[in-house]
Amino acid sequence: MKKAINLLMLLLLYVVAASAQKYDVKCLRGDSVAVYDVVETIRSEDTYYSKGEKLVFYLHDGDQVEGVDKFYDKGVIDTGGSIGYAVIQKDGKKYCTLSENLVFSKDNPEGVEDKVLTKSDELAHTIQGRIFNSIIPYIIIALLFLGVMVLNILATRSKKIRSIAVMAIPACIMLGTLIEIWAYSVLGTNCFWWCDKNRYGFFGSLLRIIPFGLIVFYQVMSIKFYEPVILGEAFDGDVQDGISVKPALISMLAAFPVLIASALICEFLGLGGWIETLLILVSFLLALGIGVFLSLKRNIELMKSKKWGILLTLFTIVYILGCIVAVWGLIVVIFKLIIQILIIGGILCFILYAMPAPSSGGGGGTTYRTVYYDEDNKAHDSAYACDKANEEIAKREAGKHN
Numbered sequence: 001m002k003k004a005i006n007l008l009m010l011l012l013l014y015v016v017a018a019s020a021q022k023y024d025v026k027c028l029r030g031d032s033v034a035v036y037d038v039v040e041t042i043r044s045e046d047t048y049y050s051k052g053e054k055l056v057f058y059l060h061d062g063d064q065v066e067g068v069d070k071f072y073d074k075g076v077i078d079t080g081g082s083i084g085y086a087v088i089q090k091d092g093k094k095y096c097t098l099s100e101n102l103v104f105s106k107d108n109p110e111g112v113e114d115k116v117l118t119k120s121d122e123l124a125h126t127i128q129g130r131i132f133n134s135i136i137p138y139i140i141i142a143l144l145f146l147g148v149m150v151l152n153i154l155a156t157r158s159k160k161i162r163s164i165a166v167m168a169i170p171a172c173i174m175l176g177t178l179i180e181i182w183a184y185s186v187l188g189t190n191c192f193w194w195c196d197k198n199r200y201g202f203f204g205s206l207l208r209i210i211p212f213g214l215i216v217f218y219q220v221m222s223i224k225f226y227e228p229v230i231l232g233e234a235f236d237g238d239v240q241d242g243i244s245v246k247p248a249l250i251s252m253l254a255a256f257p258v259l260i261a262s263a264l265i266c267e268f269l270g271l272g273g274w275i276e277t278l279l280i281l282v283s284f285l286l287a288l289g290i291g292v293f294l295s296l297k298r299n300i301e302l303m304k305s306k307k308w309g310i311l312l313t314l315f316t317i318v319y320i321l322g323c324i325v326a327v328w329g330l331i332v333v334i335f336k337l338i339i340q341i342l343i344i345g346g347i348l349c350f351i352l353y354a355m356p357a358p359s360s361g362g363g364g365g366t367t368y369r370t371v372y373y374d375e376d377n378k379a380h381d382s383a384y385a386c387d388k389a390n391e392e393i394a395k396r397e398a399g400k401h402n
């Protein structure tokens with residue numbers, strides 16, 4: 001009897017564990033989320049899903065759905081920011097919606113495991129995730145760089161404002177940069193959600209990428225615009241006399257490839273343990289340190305002060321990191337649109353160059369048509385009519401011979 005009860009309990013636990021999971025809708029942006037039809041494909045007994053084009057209905061905050069599976073819409077190029085979709089079931093039919101808008105419901109029985117949400121989905125609903133899934137941090141970044149632009153312009157016209165701008169400009173750049181780095185460390189490439197074609201379509205994404213590109217351009221150039229402010233009238237625009245950035249930039253870009261290369265070399269030589277760790281660490285620090293040291297040395301000479309040279313170099317390092325994040329983000333969002341841009345460009349080229357030119361106006365234009373001749377040398381307007389005539393001619397000739 002006990003064995004039968006135990007088997008029954010195990011069976012019930014199995015049924016609970018195998019049952020579909022419940023998820024509560026918790027919208028990251030707005031108070032509703034779109035639900036699309038889903039395309040289900042079975043290959044070699046495995047089921048694959050893809051997002052359909054038809055928007056079926058909307059879910060709202062507090063709604064509960066039944067989760068079935070998860071798939072990714074990688075788009076044209078998978079840059080690590082692939083969009084995750086949850087396959088949900090309603091009234092016996094399957095649909096899909098963005099998985100980031102779902103949380104694992106507390107109404108699930110004990111033993112039911114979450115098989116739909118990823119760590120990225122869960123992270124989106126933490127305090128940091130909610131912050132960077134709102135538009136507010138990105139508006140702050142844009143306003144900070146707009147402030148830098150205004151200060152750069154005013155500093156060249158007023159000595160009083162220049163004395164303020166010397167400290168205010170790097171403070172604004174560093175604050176904007178640190179927010180960018182923080183956002184990227186939390187969400188990865190998903191921090192550029194506000195110009196993602198999967199959420200806003202081609203043209204909606206393109207309209208967001210244009211101002212994004214302008215801000216990135218200004219961010220990259222901001223240190224050059226800052227040089228006349230900090231160096232004053234003595235600065236003549238010569239690159240050699242400006243803030244030293246290039247050595248530190250080269251070292252920071254080369255440090256991780258050197259790290260990977262040294263790890264591969266250690267693996268090839270069969271080195272392990274603390275020796276491998278020491279060699280990898282030393283090679284990484286050398287690659288990183290040489291360029292940073294050169295920039296530090298030149299900046300100290302430029303500022304004629306060790307203190308200001310160190311502060312300027314620290315600012316330069318943060319500036320470089322921010323530029324790397326911003327430029328990488330711009331590349332990611334452009335790559336996600338590039339195929340659509342090429343397709344639209346191809347269509348426009350076809351319309352402009354492949355379509356025949358219109359005939360000249362009025363009755364003076366010359367019109368050409370194809371004429372088909374049958375066996376009796378009679379003209380016809382179509383190949384079909386010509387073939388029919390030839391069949392009649394063949395029947396006639398056959399009757400004569402009979």
